[in-house]
Amino acid sequence: MKLNDPIIKAAKPKDKPYKLSDGDGLVLLINPNGSKWWRYRYRFNGKEKMLSIGTYPEVTLKKARDSRVTASDLLTQGIDPSENRKEQKQQEAIAAENSFESVARQWWNHWKHGRTERHAGYTIRRLEADVFPGIGNKPINEITAATLLTVIKKIEARGALDIAKRALTMCGQVFRYAVAHGLAERNPAADIKPSDVLKSTKKTNYASLNEKELPELLRRIDAYDGQPLTKLALQLMAYTFVRTGELIGARWQEIDLDKKEWRIPAERMKMKTPHIVPLSLQAITVLEEIKALSTDETLLFPSERRDGKTMSNNTILYAIYRMGYHSRMTGHGFRSIASTILHEQGYNHEHIELQLAHSKRDAVSAAYNHALYLEPRARMMQDWADYLEAIKTGATILQFNAIGSS
Template sequence: MKLTDSAIRAAKPKEKQYKLTDGNGLTLLIYPDGSKHWRYRYLFNEKESMLSLGKYPETTLAQARSIHDGYKAILKQGINPSTHRKEEKRKAIVSVENSFEAVARTWWMHWKHAKTERHVAYTLRRMEADIFPFIGAKPVNTLTAMHFIELVYKVQSRGALDIAKRVLTMCGQVMRYAVQHGLSERNPAADIKPADILKKRKKVNHKRIPESELPDLLQKINQYDGQPLTRLALQLMTLTFIRTSELIGGRWEEISFDNAEWRIPPERMKMRSQHIVPLSDQAITVLREIKALNSDPVLLFPSERRNGKTMSNNTIIYALYRIGYKGRMTGHGFRGLASTVLHEKNFDHKWIELQLAHAERDEVSAAYNHALYLEQRRKMMQWWGEYIEMKGI
């Protein structure tokens, strides 16, 4: 006789466990503690086996019958339901462990060494925001080129072209890692060229003044009526033309007054290689002024409001706004201006590129390329210091 919900609810515990039968091997065991458990008893290769199908009432009578019907169908195919369930569990575990997110996080842990803390954190945030919500749960060996194309289109649709390119690059790195570790047969992201699917963006040069306006800019920097340390930061940027982030993150331990050098460590450089900035006499003078004004034993440009933090990027750009150069000059503009002038004065292109820290470096050459043409660059930077002094710093 088939079970009913009312009969199941009315079933009371006894001193020993007993069972109620629904037919075709589906039973409900009633334990002395009052708990009720579904079981499926069946024969496979003339041997009796049993599967647990859940607990009542969490698993209802209708649900138990549906699960039971599924396992009966499997049994009719000559497959042991118990073996089938174990295999499904195994596949589920493998699917989770080999999901794109799981593999990506493993890749990230491997990749992050020798990268800057900021770059490492940014990469993880980007994956969590733009990749994992869409393909994170998918096993890496099921992903196709179209998955990545659709993902990139989603990012591009909000106008974030640069981020879309980075997302595709990250996906390619994760899939390459998956292939190398036997988790996927191939890397479908490698089939996609950004230029084939992303909109083209016209390259925009950083705003900068022409050389003819340099004396006026230097005069206004000298007359800057804001914080003295900000004025000195602008002067040092003019003389060294390093990136704004490299400037404001400067530490006294990187400066050698005796050798007239500023050695910026790899973790603070875009190219992940130590960068040597030969210091002209004029740059040394500015650094001594900073030293006299700044009591911080660690940072060249400490924040006024945040203890232990550096001056912000906005301090430089807002100072340029304040002296009348909004939309006409940026911190990066000093680099472009220096490059233009030095090229026009026939300094070797390689020296200029190395001093701008533009030169490509592989892992082998990174150890010594930072010192390449150092003596020539010393002379070039001293010429630049004298040129800036003549123009009015």
């Protein structure tokens, strides 16, 4: 008699195990503890053997029958179903050991020697965030150029072009390591030239210092002996990394010290969408100093002529020149430095891009996106200000606390 679900569900445990037969070698073993195991009994080379198929109801009656048919087909080909399963498990284990993630971590442990802890940490975090979710569990020798390209294009689609290029480079290094150690036959990344598959961007090269030069710049800003309002503008720019035009055009009505927010309207933004700058404690202190100067009721940075106009772009630039950074630094350079350091410290790329107001958005999405992730962005901005304060005084910074913004 063939089994059905009512019969199976009605089968109660007894003192000893017993079987219900479905025919053709398929049986259901009922154990005293109530568990119900599917078994397929067969003969191979004259010996009686048994294949475990799984438990009911996880393995349904239909699935158990399908498994019996598959095993029976193997027998007709002269293949022992039990040995075939062992071989499959061995292959899966080998594939798991040679998965892209496994090999990438082997490469990273080999590669990281001689690199700084921060550089090495940034590299593995980028792989974990952008590459492993797509191809991490795939056997490295089965990954094609097309498969790899899908992962890289997904990174590009969110606007992270530089990270997409770096990811492709890192994957190429992993594959080269795999080839050198006999774990892969070839490097599919070698078939992909970034300029052939990734969008090119029109890039304006703004002069910018590197991280090692930043502490001295911050100290020179604090010691700046020009107009007090110019020094405060430079300090606020460092803490907020807004564009120069957005800084000098700031209005007091945009500032909410209670909410610790600076809300810049769309008409003043390069991308013509509103922007929110979470204010750190240090930025608020600077704003209070600006307020104390009482230079203008409307503008934070009015022109020295008091003609209703704002401070000039060149005021910021020439102040930087006066401090000894001609052709080495611009107002925009603060944005480049912040982006580089925050990315290297592992902060969420989307949070950084939103804070830089880089994303091009349509009018509908702009109404929502400018306020996305405000809490982690606020934590990131406070971390950034704390970092600037620390390096300015010569403190050694081992790692940001980027967990809250990831």
